[in-house]
Amino acid sequence: MTIRVADAAESPSFQKAALPLLHDTQLRANVRHATDVIQRKRAAVVGETPDWQELREAASAIKTHTLRHLDSYLLQFEQACTAAGGHVHWASDADEANRIIADIVRQHGGKQLIKIKTMTSDETKLNDALEHEGIRAHETDLAELIIQLGHDKPSHIVVPALHKNRNQVREIFREQMHLPELGNQPEDLTAAARHYLREKFLSVNIGLCGANFLVAETGGVCIVESEGNGRMCLTLPDVLISLAGIEKIIPTFQDLEVFLQLLPRSATGERMNPYNSLWTGVRQNDGPKHFHVVLLDNGRTSVLADAEARQTLHCIRCAACLNTCPVYRQTGGHAYGSSYAGPVGAILTPQLLGMESAQSLPYASSLCGACYEVCPVKINIPEVLIHLRGRVVREQKSALDAEALAMKTAAAIFASRRRFEAAQRIGRLGQWPVVSNGWVKNLPGMLGNWTRVRDLRALPQQTFRGWWKQRVKDGKQADHA
Numbered sequence: 317m318t319i320r321v322a323d324a325a326e327s328p329s330f331q332k333a334a335l336p337l338l339h340d341t342q343l344r345a346n347v348r349h350a351t352d353v354i355q356r357k358r359a360a361v362v363g364e365t366p367d368w369q370e371l372r373e374a375a376s377a378i379k380t381h382t383l384r385h386l387d388s389y390l391l392q393f394e395q396a397c398t399a400a401g402g403h404v405h406w407a408s409d410a411d412e413a414n415r416i417i418a419d420i421v422r423q424h425g426g427k428q429l430i431k432i433k434t435m436t437s438d439e440t441k442l443n444d445a446l447e448h449e450g451i452r453a454h455e456t457d458l459a460e461l462i463i464q465l466g467h468d469k470p471s472h473i474v475v476p477a478l479h480k481n482r483n484q485v486r487e488i489f490r491e492q493m494h495l496p497e498l499g500n501q502p503e504d505l506t507a508a509a510r511h512y513l514r515e516k517f518l519s520v521n522i523g524l525c526g527a528n529f530l531v532a533e534t535g536g537v538c539i540v541e542s543e544g545n546g547r548m549c550l551t552l553p554d555v556l557i558s559l560a561g562i563e564k565i566i567p568t569f570q571d572l573e574v575f576l577q578l579l580p581r582s583a584t585g586e587r588m589n590p591y592n593s594l595w596t597g598v599r600q601n602d603g604p605k606h607f608h609v610v611l612l613d614n615g616r617t618s619v620l621a622d623a624e625a626r627q628t629l630h631c632i633r634c635a636a637c638l639n640t641c642p643v644y645r646q647t648g649g650h651a652y653g654s655s656y657a658g659p660v661g662a663i664l665t666p667q668l669l670g671m672e673s674a675q676s677l678p679y680a681s682s683l684c685g686a687c688y689e690v691c692p693v694k695i696n697i698p699e700v701l702i703h704l705r706g707r708v709v710r711e712q713k714s715a716l717d718a719e720a721l722a723m724k725t726a727a728a729i730f731a732s733r734r735r736f737e738a739a740q741r742i743g744r745l746g747q748w749p750v751v752s753n754g755w756v757k758n759l760p761g762m763l764g765n766w767t768r769v770r771d772l773r774a775l776p777q778q779t780f781r782g783w784w785k786q787r788v789k790d791g792k793q794a795d796h797a
């Protein structure tokens with residue numbers, strides 16, 4: 317079995333990848349502007365929802381319950397979907413999912429398919445796998461179209477081209493759609509995309525989507541979107557394939573009442589998405605004639621096995637944690653090397669990969685807790701980050717690793733007052749070569765990574781305990797006098 321999460325296993329560490337991006341002022345301005353706009357809209361619609369906290373509690377409880385009984389809910393979904401005329405396929409990893417989808421396309425004699433935005437297909441690198449089989453995938457979501465035509469990578473879960481501004485989009489469309497006179501106003505760009513996509517909608521007979529929710533009770537699938545291009549993909553083709561992670565399941569149709577209030581408000585700052593599509597199996601003379609659901613594991617069951625981190629699978633991919641994260645807002649999404657950027661990517665990607673790769677991601681956080689505050693399903697991301705940092709040290713680093721040895725030494729020093737005071741004395745004596753005006757500016761060796769981006773106060777000449785002792789002594793002397 318080969319678990320793949322886009323190119324995360326081969327990507328450089330977050331710290332390395334982030335450095336050049338921090339110098340890209342245009343990218344940082346684009347990310348800051350877009351996330352500010354979404355955050356303002358979110359705050360307004362959340363502020364007018366009096367039972368917001370109760371909704372978050374309810375969503376968290378539904379997800380906790382579902383994951384506890386995931387095996388039976390998945391089987392219930394399969395049974396209900398099959399009874400309604402759908403076909404359910406099980407994929408243990410990314411390659412198997414891609415193979416199943418390529419086979420379905422071939423069985424229906426297709427050479428092309430139209431796609432709704434689905435980060436799960438980015439996770440499995442579906443487009444590349446289909447291309448390899450001679451099948452062309454056309455993205456129809458505006459942001460995904462920009463990414464595809466610009467040979468770029470998504471940088472945000474909800475708005476994958478958030479790092480591009482209007483002028484950059486115009487350049488891509490001008491070149492790729494052969495429209496030298498194209499303007500840069502939103503209506504110019506959407507009209508160009510509409511014209512370009514219309515021909516695909518009318519000529520390609522196989523559609524592919526993800527799933528926001530899979531309803532176990534009915535075997536139904538729910539997709540919410542803002543543009544309407546998705547609705548075209550869901551209704552026009554004869555064959556529809558849905559690729560969904562196994563954690564997308566919810567038990568009942570009524571549970572949607574909770575999630576359809578939380579998701580649009582958290583993701584795009586809307587009370588309701590303009591397009592909410594819900595369908596179950598196939599119906600005669602109405603929509604696709606063949607419907608397939610591919611249920612993807614790709615490391616999710618091992619996330620489920622970790623009691624402290626399994627809350628990661630509660631995620632409904634709203635991206636509210638990305639928009640608020642001070643780290644994501646500085647670097648954008650490409651530094652995470654995964655389809656899942658920001659705080660959720662920092663906890664999801666390494667876990668899907670079994671903690672063998674992407675080990676720098678749990679450290680890509682200031683642990684400020686802003687992500688936890690906005691998460692609509694109450695995932696305690698800082699708690700999971702700390703847990704994963706522990707796993708990186710315990711499971712992946714050798715006992716002789718310099719950092720592990722330093723931590724062990726620090727633990728031994730902090731465990732004994734005598735050792736701690738001795739270390740302070742040695743530190744005070746030994747720090748003079750690196751101290752300037754009361755600050756340590758450049759530590760030697762690997763410790764230099766710390767002072768490269770921070771200043772550190774020098775150890776004071778007198779400890780609090782020493783000062784107190786002195787004070788008591790002076791007081792006694794004064795009494796005697």
Ligand code: SF4
Pocket residue numbers: 582630631632633634635636637638660687690691692693694695
């Ligand atoms: S972790 Fe929470 S806030 Fe972040 S994308 Fe998932 S549901 Fe949204």
